Each structure stands twice: as C-alpha cells, then as structure tokens.
Amino acid sequence: MPQTLEPQELTAVPGEATGQETDALHFRRCVWCRSATEHSRTLCRVCGSSELVEERSQGSGAIGWTTRVVRTQDLVHRIRQTCFVALDEGFTVPATVEAQAIEPLPNGTRVRLADLGPGEEAAVFVPA
Ligand SMILES: [Zn+2]
Numbered sequence: 001m002p003q004t005l006e007p008q009e010l011t012a013v014p015g016e017a018t019g020q021e022t023d024a025l026h027f028r029r030c031v032w033c034r035s036a037t038e039h040s041r042t043l044c045r046v047c048g049s050s051e052l053v054e055e056r057s058q059g060s061g062a063i064g065w066t067t068r069v070v071r072t073q074d075l076v077h078r079i080r081q082t083c084f085v086a087l088d089e090g091f092t093v094p095a096t097v098e099a100q101a102i103e104p105l106p107n108g109t110r111v112r113l114a115d116l117g118p119g120e121e122a123a124v125f126v127p128a
Helices: none
Strands: 026-030 051-055 060-071 077-087 091-101 110-115 122-127
Touching: 091 110
Parallel strands: 091 122
Antiparallel strands: 026 051, 060 077, 060 110, 077 091, 110 122
16 A cells, blocks of 8 residues: 555546536545545545545446335335445445335345436436
8 A cells, every 4th residue: 555645637527527417416536545425525434535526426336225115005016215325436325216116126236327306305216
C-alpha cells in the first residue's frame, strides 16, 4: 500500500453529471481513494476526505437485503419489495423492487433501475 495518496485521473465526462437529471442515480466518488459513497454523504466513508466528485450510476445492482414486502390486492402475483440495492459502483441505496412474483426475491437477485420519479421515496427497480 502506498503511503502517500495521489488524486487519480477522473473518468467522468466533464459536464455530464452536473445537470439536474432525474432519470439517473448519482453517487459521489472520493478523489483520493476512489471509494463510492452515497450521494447524501459529504465525507468519504473510507478515508474521511471531503473531496468527492459526483458521478452517475449505470443503475444496475443486486438486492442487498430486504426490509418489507407488500403484496397488492389489485395485482395478483405482484409484489412491492422494500429493500436496499447494492449498485455495481459500490454504494447502496434504499429501493423498491417491483416484480411479477409471489415470493420475495432473494438477496443477490440482479435488478436494474426502472424509475426515479419525484413522488417516490425510494428508487424503483425491476429484475434485470
Ligand atoms: Zn476516500
């Protein structure tokens, strides 16, 4: 492990992550250790640096753990699963997974971002 940390080249395209996009998940990446951090955080959770740059997630990940499952009466064989999704970039977001299923989807199921509507309290994912 190197004793001195140098900021690494940033791969983000200039200007791409600065707009007010509502159709994508954003997160913050530490300039020093490259760790991904939830967008709401202001300090890197690994090294404590405040030098974070905003990046856009590809929206693919896996169910980390589930907190609640709601079965609607209107739609048979359809569930709304409140859970946390671990994105491929290395951060976790609260999410709702909607699926054509009877049983809750197990942890580790691959999901992709479906909707990030302003009225939703959590991002909506569907099975990938
Ligand atoms: Zn860091």
